[in-house]
Amino acid sequence: MRTLVAGRYRLRSLLGRGGMGSVWLAEDELLGRLVALKHVERGGQARALAEARAAASVEHPGVVRVLDLVRDGGEPWIVLEALTGRTLADVLATDGPLPVAEVRRIGLRLLDALEAVHRAGVVHRDLKPGNVQLTHDGRVVLIDFGIAYCPAYDEGPPDDGFAGSPAYVSPEQLHGARPEPASDLFTLGATLYAAVEGRSPFDRGDLFATMLAVTEADPAPFRLAGPLRPVIEGLLTACPDRRFSVAQAREALVTPTVTSVKRPMSPAPPASMIKA
The missing domain is CATH 3.30.200.20 (Phosphorylase Kinase; domain 1)
Incomplete structure (x- = not known):
């Protein structure tokens, strides 16, 4: 080198x-x-x-x-x-689950970042603890756009099924759907779950079992999330049309007593073969 x-x-x-x-x-x-x-x-x-x-x-x-x-x-x-600090993944591996108040702060900052990303016409596609940098001066920074999708620069949607970490991918991406902002919101929910619970919501220790848990949006039981559980569940909704939007997630984080936010009803996505 x-x-x-x-x-x-x-x-x-x-x-x-x-x-x-x-x-x-x-x-x-x-x-x-x-x-x-x-x-x-x-x-x-x-x-x-x-x-x-x-x-x-x-x-x-x-x-x-x-x-x-x-x-x-x-x-x-x-x-x-060059960013100071550590990734959220490193913090969790060393220090364990974060307090609810800190996870709420991280969630709000990531929502702000995703709003800017989506406004620019980009879908990150790889939001996970390893791609969230917590700097010494308090910034929460979304890093690594290695598999980001931007129609302005990409010739077409990815044709390789999904890319990224199986435990931090949305159900529709496993089905090979076109990347959309809602997919980043699902992975935000998985990231916030990991931050407050100290473990991935879908990692089952086996690739197929993990992918099946993601497809069914079936997270591991909540233990520590407390008032954050409603917003995390709203983000971890299998159907993109029923998933929390940025505005709904922000409202639920700012007002943690909110137990539900009305979401439009729509049929669940059709079942299809998972692309490995």
């Missing part, structure tokens, strides 16, 4: 590695600042450009900022703001 990228960015340490690439902390030697560099694996040039464009189209403090897209040796590197 080279230590200087594009003649400018000096790699310092590996921050994380995923299925589509790795993220490094680096020093911008030209401007004298720290940045995060995402290295997209060879052959992922088109996906890297789509990811950078999708994230860059959103201007909001709750969304990671894209600073540039550079190439080094023919390989793309996305230049991102």
Whole structure:
């Protein structure tokens, strides 16, 4: 691995590695600042450009900022703001479930971020604890737009069924439906459940059992959610048309005594074969 990228960015340490690439902390030697560099694996040039464009189209403090897209040796590197703190997944693994008040704060900040993302015509598609950064100055930041869908830049909807983590995907995405904002709201519900309960609502330790639990929107029993249970249940509704909207979820979080928010009735989605 080279230590200087594009003649400018000096790699310092590996921050994380995923299925589509790795993220490094680096020093911008030209401007004298720290940045995060995402290295997209060879052959992922088109996906890297789509990811950078999708994230860059959103201007909001709750969304990671894209600073540039550079190439080094023919390989793309996305230049991102360097964030302090830890991911929500790391916090849960180290500290356990979070207090209800803190989860409520995180939920409200993520709703603000999703509202900005959807207003820009983007569907994140991969909201989960590992993609939520909790910074030292109190920001709640949505990161990693690696599988985001943006009709303005993508030629068509994904044709590979679903991408991302099986325990944090919406039922309609398992059925291969076109990505819609409502899908991000389902995964928000799963993320808030994990934050307050300390575990994924659908992870059953087996891929098929996990996917079946998601398809049936059948979360594990609530133990710690307390006043957050109604909003989480409203977000974890199998039918997208009956799922809480951003406005409904915000109302339920701001007014935790609300036990139900009227949702339009519509038939459940037809059953179809799950794409593995």
